[in-house]
Amino acid sequence: MKTRKKTLRDYLQLKGLKITNQREIILKTFLDSRSHCSTDDLYIRLRKKHPKIGYATVHRTLKLLVASGIAIEQNFGDGQARYEPVQDNHHHDHLICRECGLIIEFEEPQIEKLQHQVAAAHQFTIESHRHELYGLCSRCSHLK
Amino acid sequence: MKTRKKTLRDYLQLKGLKITNQREIILKTFLDSRSHCSTDDLYIRLRKKHPKIGYATVHRTLKLLVASGIAIEQNFGDGQARYEPVQDNHHHDHLICRECGLIIEFEEPQIEKLQHQVAAAHQFTIESHRHELYGLCSRCSHLK
């Protein structure tokens, strides 16, 4: 299986871009971090071992990871983009707790199927979708 | 049936807020506008007949309409909030064309039902949700 490091290198080469230490460090740190991290999250984490890497580079590299198909960008309405590694053949959507911020992933093939039926009925070609359920997680709803 | 003007008045009274001309004008103009309008859209529209109303007031009043249950806020990923009147017992989601910006509404009770099953499986209490399908509308996919 092709590593994601290789995927990034191939993408950079294809586009005539350069393989740099920063890009590889950011990729590695991104993959090691918990999912759904924001640019800030990643920047703060990187700063511990690599204080020379600038915020702008982290931001640009995250966009690059999205462009190369390694990551996807999410937005859960708190005003900052979040990124997560793409898992092949493992699409999922999210339950988001408004109280504690907990993010639970879910998969529901039947919903996906119905989505395609809806799109077909409108002669609409789906490129991507987002489906998020907001509310209270089990713990927070008991605390109320 | 209670008009939305009455709904707003009741809400304001309940909260100890004031009924003002601006708020009623903004409500009326909002309801008369095409759906899914942004703060800018509404401000520009208002300026024609009511050039004295400030941007901040439009912004604040839209938030107020959301708080009073008259409108809901949507965000389709273009970096600006959009608002639409709540239609009782008529929840819907959206198909959004990335090319021309067309927004199509859809309803799919089966999806709603499956959502609730997913939430229940995680002991999660749904307060709201968003479900958007992004891609190309019929016209734009033919033009490509």
Next chain:
DNA sequence: AATATCAATGATAATGGTAATCAAAGTCGA
């Protein structure tokens, strides 16, 4: 290995949507 070319970096400033501030004006109960 040295060089030339072009992209990347990092610090900083610009941008754009949203929200806070505050003096002046308006609302509404007493």
Next chain:
DNA sequence: TCGACTTTGATTACCATTATCATTGATATT
């Protein structure tokens, strides 16, 4: 009508994101 309190509108502040630009770095060519 008066007074307490809210709203308004202009402006500024905020914050995430994006652009700018001089310097540094990567890579192909010699």
